[in-house]
Amino acid sequence: MDILRRNTDYALRLMVGLARHQENNGSVSTRLLAEEQEVSYQLACKLMQQLHDARLVASCMGPKGGFRLSRRLAEISLLEIIEVVQGPLSLNRCLAKAGACPRAGVCPVRGKIGELQGRMGEYLGGVTLEELAANPGAKETAGERT
Amino acid sequence: MDILRRNTDYALRLMVGLARHQENNGSVSTRLLAEEQEVSYQLACKLMQQLHDARLVASCMGPKGGFRLSRRLAEISLLEIIEVVQGPLSLNRCLAKAGACPRAGVCPVRGKIGELQGRMGEYLGGVTLEELAANPGAKETAGERT
């Protein structure tokens, strides 16, 4: 089972790519971004659209147009990007919205799962795009590679 | 997005139900278990089968037959049950098996995600069926109910 969906992964790449272009403070075209990050152009369009709806990026149409981050790097968390693509973080349906599970009162698992979910949100909310963009690669997993 | 699948939820219920019958130290029929835990009988069969394949429960056929936990309550973790139903815990495909992602070397997200995955496994591995069975209900979420 995968928790992060493939599209979420693409979205993260795109955001990191965007972050790295931020210094030029001009708009970056989706086409360039998609190429750099090895994401299908069409799919990138769709994802950028979602990120735009969530106000994480600002768009600019026409030739020379493209996207730009709408906030500072340190103000965008990993959690936000994830939730834009795959909805609110939820370990179980029961926890998604109060009263969703009629067994809530007798469920012994709910408490533990709820606690874990809280911790996950906290962790992911604490990682900023700034950190991600600064990190050149997964050096800490060296040796684990092919 | 849900991380715990519906079937996983059912499996957890069934295991907790089984745990609560453990005192009688006789086998419990799937039919009874399914009724008690409000899971479709057929579906319960399927899940018990998976739990059996994973050696978490022992089976006994024929009339008066049924299932029984094959280990002590404290020796079965939440993580084990989850992984039986939905496979190894994996936040992302990249992490499922080494070398699965050709971008591993340049991926800035991988490290963070890997760390979170480790923490999750640790947490879930630490919760035992004993704890769950003892916990009568989600008292800690009182007020959040319907």
Place this chain on the structure above:
DNA sequence: GTTAGTTGGACTATATTAGTCCTATACGTA
């Protein structure tokens, strides 16, 4: 020997996710 009740496996339907295509819009250029 028969029968009721069970486990176990194969199959089908459904829901979710991924990916593609098309249209409308905006800007730069002639």
Place this chain on the structure above:
DNA sequence: TACGTATAGGACTAATATAGTCCAACTAAC
């Protein structure tokens, strides 16, 4: 000011993964 090009945005289709059902084989009590 009109045109052309490159973009954003939305609708649709295909693929995949999950949930659920059905049927067959087996076992032990009666």
